[in-house]
Amino acid sequence: MISPQLSHINPNPSFPFSNSTFPQSLPTKTLKPHFKPKPTPIVSVLQYNRKPQLSGETPRVVVITSGKGGVGKTTSTANIGLSLARLGFSVVAIDADVGLRNLDLLLGLENRVNYTAFEVINGDCRLDQALVRDKRWSNFELLCISKPRSKLPMGFGGKALIWLVDALKTRSEGCPDFIIIDCPAGIDAGFITAITPANEAVLVVTPDITSLRDADRVTGLLECDGIKDIKMIVNRVRTDLIRGEDMMSVLDVQEMLGLALLGVIPEDSEVIRSTNRGYPLVLNRPPTLAGLAFEQAAWRLVEQDSMKAVMVEEEPKKRGFFSFFGG
Numbered sequence: 417m418i419s420p421q422l423s424h425i426n427p428n429p430s431f432p433f434s435n436s437t438f439p440q441s442l443p444t445k446t447l448k449p450h451f452k453p454k455p456t457p458i459v460s461v462l463q464y465n466r467k468p469q470l471s472g473e474t475p476r477v478v479v480i481t482s483g484k485g486g487v488g489k490t491t492s493t494a495n496i497g498l499s500l501a502r503l504g505f506s507v508v509a510i511d512a513d514v515g516l517r518n519l520d521l522l523l524g525l526e527n528r529v530n531y532t533a534f535e536v537i538n539g540d541c542r543l544d545q546a547l548v549r550d551k552r553w554s555n556f557e558l559l560c561i562s563k564p565r566s567k568l569p570m571g572f573g574g575k576a577l578i579w580l581v582d583a584l585k586t587r588s589e590g591c592p593d594f595i596i597i598d599c600p601a602g603i604d605a606g607f608i609t610a611i612t613p614a615n616e617a618v619l620v621v622t623p624d625i626t627s628l629r630d631a632d633r634v635t636g637l638l639e640c641d642g643i644k645d646i647k648m649i650v651n652r653v654r655t656d657l658i659r660g661e662d663m664m665s666v667l668d669v670q671e672m673l674g675l676a677l678l679g680v681i682p683e684d685s686e687v688i689r690s691t692n693r694g695y696p697l698v699l700n701r702p703p704t705l706a707g708l709a710f711e712q713a714a715w716r717l718v719e720q721d722s723m724k725a726v727m728v729e730e731e732p733k734k735r736g737f738f739s740f741f742g743g
């Protein structure tokens with residue numbers, strides 16, 4: 417997980433912060449590596465005049481996870497899922513956050529969820545009755561595992577989710593291109609259930625030390641589960657705080673976790689507004705900064721691409737937020 421460059425400055429080769437050495441309240445400045453990485457060429461520049469090339473076998477089963485709660489997993493699932501649908505791919509989003517389901521709210525589909533996956537497994541309804549098709553993008557469907565405020569149903573585990581994914585693959589409508597699973601916070605039974613059918617993961621982190629420690633733990637668990645393809649989204653980034661050295665830079669985060677960077681999403685009040693309206697950000701016209709960042713992350717997910725972080729604090733006058741996008 418740790419990049420090879422960091423291993424020579426770190427006595428603990430497994431991760432910059434082992435459980436014993438992890439600082440409890442560390443000023444972000446001390447987290448900075450003592451070297452400046454060599455500038456690397458930009459891998460790709462997004463080209464909006466073409467359709468992204470779908471890479472890998474379908475369905476791509478992607479779990480959106482984090483460890484720490486409240487970092488933006490559900491927001492990312494809704495926005496990336498709808499971006500993929502807008503790009504023309506068929507998408508099924510599964511809300512696997514059993515007790516605290518809210519993907520339906522963010523998508524504005526809460527009044528249309530009549531059946532859940534639990535009822536499908538019990539034989540009380542058919543799978544297509546539990547799938548809620550979005551009226552805005554008909555190639556996007558939502559499947560909720562259970563009713564809000566219910567507990568993880570007895571007997572509902574990883575095998576049940578694998579059965580559901582297999583059932584989605586063999587539907588008469590055809591196999592979806594993407595199955596995106598919104599994972600609950602934490603690393604208990606709900607997390608294990610949510611990651612079981614996935615073959616790739618998107619780890620959502622915020623640039624703070626608690627989120628990073630949880631993300632590192634989750635990365636280890638994902639790898640133990642056989643998920644090797646792990647990319648990360650750095651959410652709620654504020655360039656003003658990074659410049660003032662009050663927030664870790666994206667480059668720092670990337671060097672600490674050593675994961676491919678799928679996207680960088682700025683802190684944006686429009687995210688909260690869109691959450692409350694049940695109208696995902698990527699549908700807003702004119703697009704917002706965070707909405708564009710989610711769209712670009714979706715594009716990279718399709719092409720199995722990643723982006724390079726740059727040091728915003730190096731050239732404060734020249735670089736703005738879009739410098740994250742490798743422009």
Ligand SMILES: Nc1ncnc2c1ncn2[C@@H]1O[C@H](COP(=O)(O)OP(=O)(O)OP(=O)(O)O)[C@@H](O)[C@H]1O
Binds near residue numbers: 513651
């Ligand atoms: N980039 C952002 N800018 C501003 N607010 C954001 C951003 N991303 C997420 N939020 C806000 O953070 C809150 C938590 O987001 P969200 O529900 O997506 O997190 P989560 O990881 O799914 O939480 P949980 O672990 O409880 O499931 C929401 O109110 C959301 O609007």
Ligand SMILES: [Mg+2]
Binds near residue numbers: 489491513518598599
């Ligand atoms: Mg959530």
